[in-house]
Amino acid sequence: MTWDTxxxxxxxxxxxxELEHARKHVLLTYKEVSLSASEICNxxxxxxxxxxxxxxxxxxxxxxxxxxxxxxxxxxxxxxGKMGKVSNLExxxxxxxxxxxxxxxxxxxxxxxxxxxxxxxxTARRFDSGALSMSDVVAQEMAKPQASGPFIKDPHRxxxxxxxxxxxxxxxxxxxxxxxLPKKLMQSNPNLSSLNDSAQSLFLNVIAENRExxxxxxxxxxxxALLDILTPIYTPEFRDLVRSVHVRAALALAxxxxxxxxxxxxxxxxxxxxxxxxTVMKEVFDAMAAxxxxxxxxxxxxxxxxxxREAST
Numbered sequence: 001m002t003w004d005t006x007x008x009x010x011x012x013x014x015x016x017x018e019l020e021h022a023r024k025h026v027l028l029t030y031k032e033v034s035l036s037a038s039e040i041c042n043x044x045x046x047x048x049x050x051x052x053x054x055x056x057x058x059x060x061x062x063x064x065x066x067x068x069x070x071x072x073x074x075x076x077x078x079x080x081g082k083m084g085k086v087s088n089l090e091x092x093x094x095x096x097x098x099x100x101x102x103x104x105x106x107x108x109x110x111x112x113x114x115x116x117x118x119x120x121x122x123t124a125r126r127f128d129s130g131a132l133s134m135s136d137v138v139a140q141e142m143a144k145p146q147a148s149g150p151f152i153k154d155p156h157r158x159x160x161x162x163x164x165x166x167x168x169x170x171x172x173x174x175x176x177x178x179x180x181l182p183k184k185l186m187q188s189n190p191n192l193s194s195l196n197d198s199a200q201s202l203f204l205n206v207i208a209e210n211r212e213x214x215x216x217x218x219x220x221x222x223x224x225a226l227l228d229i230l231t232p233i234y235t236p237e238f239r240d241l242v243r244s245v246h247v248r249a250a251l252a253l254a255x256x257x258x259x260x261x262x263x264x265x266x267x268x269x270x271x272x273x274x275x276x277x278x279t280v281m282k283e284v285f286d287a288m289a290a291x292x293x294x295x296x297x298x299x300x301x302x303x304x305x306x307x308x309r310e311a312s313t
Contacts, residue, residue: 047285
């Protein structure tokens with residue numbers, strides 16, 4: 001043992017001859033076993049993935065232990081041919097650690113409307129659901145869309161929460177409706193210009209308020225306006241499946257019910273987020289999959305709209 005100038009004991013270097021060898025270069029190869037939702041071109045497979053993703057969000061991996069994913073997107077929802085899975089937890093974090101000055105993370109095309117906006121849409125006590133369950137609200141919505149009233153500016157910056165992840169799953173479904181069309185269930189020579197315009201307005205590649213997205217979630221005429229664009233494109237066999245966009249009513253009710261609780265600086269307690277909205281959305285996707293009898297009829301054709309253009313300034 002020797003002593004250095006700082007009077008600290010130093011140990012002699014021990015060399016192990018067996019460790020002295022030439023460096024080896026190793027090449028690892030991987031086999032892809034899953035497809036992302038963005039790569040899937042079959043509606044039945046896609047809605048199964050969304051159903052499983054909803055269940056994963058609710059019960060398996062994230063919601064129960066209190067984590068928010070914060071980047072649910074078509075790229076991060078996978079299918080291995082048997083079940084859907086959630087991937088890419090790069091931005092995942094405990095919900096209670098969310099703060100108002102966090103940088104907004106995720107994929108703009110699939111972000112929740114109020115998260116894009118950066119402040120909350122206050123809709124509490126203006127979504128008239130009475131004593132109806134969420135499932136009944138969706139059924140009522142298909143008959144007569146509900147409104148949540150005008151938006152109110154909330155002074156608190158949006159903190160990412162569990163419902164924002166769930167809304168991202170809804171946007172994947174709407175995104176699929178816009179540029180993956182089932183070839184066998186389309187009208188002959190459909191006019192796609194309105195669909196292109198809708199895609200351009202809903203899926204801007206910019207993190208900023210998007211009123212078209214907000215209207216689809218919260219306003220009375222949001223879903224009917226989208227259905228006016230979608231239904232003329234499809235044959236009657238597919239139109240009932242398209243009408244599932246009315247599940248937006250359950251999301252609006254979930255937000256409204258949440259806002260009846262008292263957040264502390266924009267942060268609600270974990271118990272304020274209810275599981276029934278997850279159940280309703282999964283039931284909607286499961287019903288869609290069950291209605292698709294012949295899977296081959298739901299093969300989709302990809303439309304190459306310019307969905308990633310920047311917002312005009």
